[in-house]
Amino acid sequence: MIIRDDDGRIDILSLSFDELCEQVIAAGEKRFRAAQLYEWLHVKRVESFDKMTNLSTQFRARLGELFCLKSLFIVKRLESHTDNTLKYLYRLPDGNHVESVVMDYNHGTTICISTQVGCKMGCNFCASTIAGFRRDLLPSEMLLQIYTAERDSGRRIGGAVLMGIGEPLDNFDNVVCFLDLLSNEKGMNMSLRHLSLSTCGIVPRIRELASLKLGLTLSISLHATNNETRSSIMPVNKTYRIEELLDACKYYFAQTGRRISFEYALIDGVNDSQKNADELAALLGGFVCHVNIIPVNKIKERNYTSDRKSAQRFRAMLEERGLNATVRRTLGADINAACGQLRREYEI
Structure with a gap:
């Protein structure tokens, strides 16, 4: 489900795996990056893109521009x-x-x-x-x-x-x-x-x-x-x-x-x-x-x-x-x- 925050960024935790794949590919990355990203979000459950250490610094910065990562x-x-x-x-x-x-x-x-x-x-x-x-x-x-x-x-x-x-x-x-x-x-x-x-x-x-x-x-x-x-x-x-x-x-x-x-x-x-x-x-x-x-x-x-x-x-x-x-x-x-x-x- 594509849900955007007030600043236009996509709520990444509300994306299905297939939707996340589409967004990652649209951002110019390979599909396997979506699997890595999904694991960080839903298995390791990190609260910041900066903690996704097997992703490049450039990609993590791009994630912060495209997506919001909510927390309670x-x-x-x-x-x-x-x-x-x-x-x-x-x-x-x-x-x-x-x-x-x-x-x-x-x-x-x-x-x-x-x-x-x-x-x-x-x-x-x-x-x-x-x-x-x-x-x-x-x-x-x-x-x-x-x-x-x-x-x-x-x-x-x-x-x-x-x-x-x-x-x-x-x-x-x-x-x-x-x-x-x-x-x-x-x-x-x-x-x-x-x-x-x-x-x-x-x-x-x-x-x-x-x-x-x-x-x-x-x-x-x-x-x-x-x-x-x-x-x-x-x-x-x-x-x-x-x-x-x-x-x-x-x-x-x-x-x-x-x-x-x-x-x-x-x-x-x-x-x-x-x-x-x-x-x-x-x-x-x-x-x-x-x-x-x-x-x-x-x-x-x-x-x-x-x-x-x-x-x-x-x-x-x-x-x-x-x-x-x-x-x-x-x-x-x-x-x-x-x-x-x-x-x-x-x-x-």
Whole structure:
């Protein structure tokens, strides 16, 4: 993806390998230089062209004229004393801020990254949307959340979830470019089967994503069992109703064979009744899916509450009705690791 900075230079970290080859050849260099350059960028991950020591001084100077090499600055780093979860607040080159969370599991280390600065979707239980939307993140800025976290933490990150600040499918082209960079065998070479993408339900983009057959896990932020309730807490439902969303999910499974994960933020008195369990079982009956129940995060602008006890009770109701359900493990509770909170507190 050819993205230019304000001064006209190309964002080199957002270029695919083939695009980088084209640019290097256009600059009068041999194709093998692109392979060297790509390794410096995505394997060795240097932060300056000057550190690319097997390239001539003249070529490095030319690179600085043609390309910008972005980096993120760690404004704040919080580490949990209970489970080693790390939370980062990054400053972007234009002064905006985003968050990432690094989490250790038995199977390895996963990072939750942001895809936008803020969010347009307006879900009224979410801290990310309250702070407002600024702009989309570039492929390089998504990738750098991983590179910077690995460099700082010393941990090898083997999986990623696009569940941080922003709606990934509202930034579709940049996200798809990022996924291509992330999975490129010449770079980080992460299997997209180790990646989950969470969406509130932008139906046309779900269908477009299905057609790409990338192998990633699709996580749907459902959070309600009927249109009236969902529209009251998630404005996107006024455009794409539950029935249309679930039809797109069936299409995604038919195209990819990948099990759908449905996220369900439990809110006391809103979506936690036996009737809700009955409705959810009726909606998802026949799906190859998993329901991930999440005790709602407390934010000061809302009085929504729930806890793990009520989440476990709701899980039992779903399992009685034949649904595969779990309660999301809480990580980084002592550092408020839920995305959106640190950025919002910092920018207020």
